[in-house]
Amino acid sequence: MGELTEGELLARIFPLLPLSDTVLLGPGDDAAIVAAPDGRTVISMDTLVEDHDFRLVRPNGHRTTGYDVGWKSAAQNLSDINAMGGTATSLVVSLTLPPQTPVAWVEDCARGLAAAIEGLGAIGCCVVGGDLGAGTQLVVTAAVTGTLDGRSPVLRSGARAGHTIAVAGTLGRAAAGLAILEDGRTLTDFGPSGEELVAAQLRPQPPLAAGPAAALAGASAMLDVSDGLIRDAGRIATASGVGLDLDPEALRRYAEPLEGAAALLGVEAMDWVLGGGEDHGLLATFPPDRPLPPGFAAVGSVKPGRPLVTLASRETALRGWDHFAD
Ligand SMILES: [Mg+2]
The missing domain is CATH 3.90.650.10 (PurM-like C-terminal domain)
Known part of the structure; x- marks a missing residue:
């Protein structure tokens, strides 16, 4: 990591993250602009912290890849939009990286994010931006936006006896x-x-x-x-x-x-x-x-x-x- 500037690292990551049609303005400015097709935005976020939500090396010897952490971060965020009855339109991802993190791990994380979006069928969703920072632990935080496409959201509070x-x-x-x-x-x-x-x-x-x-x-x-x-x-x-x-x-x-x-x-x-x-x-x-x-x-x-x-x-x-x- 040490040998690259933030700009150089971003230049390696963004080509791995294809954009979708919902993006009116992609990465490059201070913020992205995403269409809200039905006038409402569903929004949520989730964090994965090293040694709390994942371990880089497991007791059975398994090594967690950047791809896996990227996939999981996308999957759990897309799932929260799904749980409201919505479909996801964008993700922003913040990576906190210890200095010894290999650049390849970060690129792999970007590939995992993109693979989950495509593999899970989140058509119309993509990573539109985020943040890179240094820290003592690996942390991947993603925020997700979604649309209800004219549907009513499904809340936790509507269950009734007999359902x-x-x-x-x-x-x-x-x-x-x-x-x-x-x-x-x-x-x-x-x-x-x-x-x-x-x-x-x-x-x-x-x-x-x-x-x-x-x-x-x-x-x-x-x-x-x-x-x-x-x-x-x-x-x-x-x-x-x-x-x-x-x-x-x-x-x-x-x-x-x-x-x-x-x-x-x-x-x-x-x-x-x-x-x-x-x-x-x-x-x-x-x-x-x-x-x-x-x-x-x-x-x-x-x-x-x-x-x-x-x-x-x-x-x-x-x-x-x-x-x-x-
Ligand atoms: Mg949830």
């Missing part, structure tokens, strides 16, 4: 991948599924078509599962003032593919499904009189009464990820 709870995307796979990375054994001990589960942790695949589809289908509440099904379901329960009762039988299909890895690690696959975040699937509720949109599977129903998450009507002690818990 169906449904999930799009995967549950528990990223948590299984994290457990494999944090384990002493090598990846090959887990067979071919080990590689796939680790990929789910490093390069999550939020179902970006499902958010707008849910909004069009009349979803009453929605969020992306970033901190675990139980914890995130609790957020809908609290915001909506209802109970969310999850059906363990319906959740079994998410746990079954994880059972081999769980047995090797001596844990329960269902704990990853209920408590593991970072797959960035969608959890939504729908009025009972409509068919679920493509990509969604029913996993429970909304109940009247206390804002509580239950499993087959029983309370669960399981919690998901909380950044500030010890």
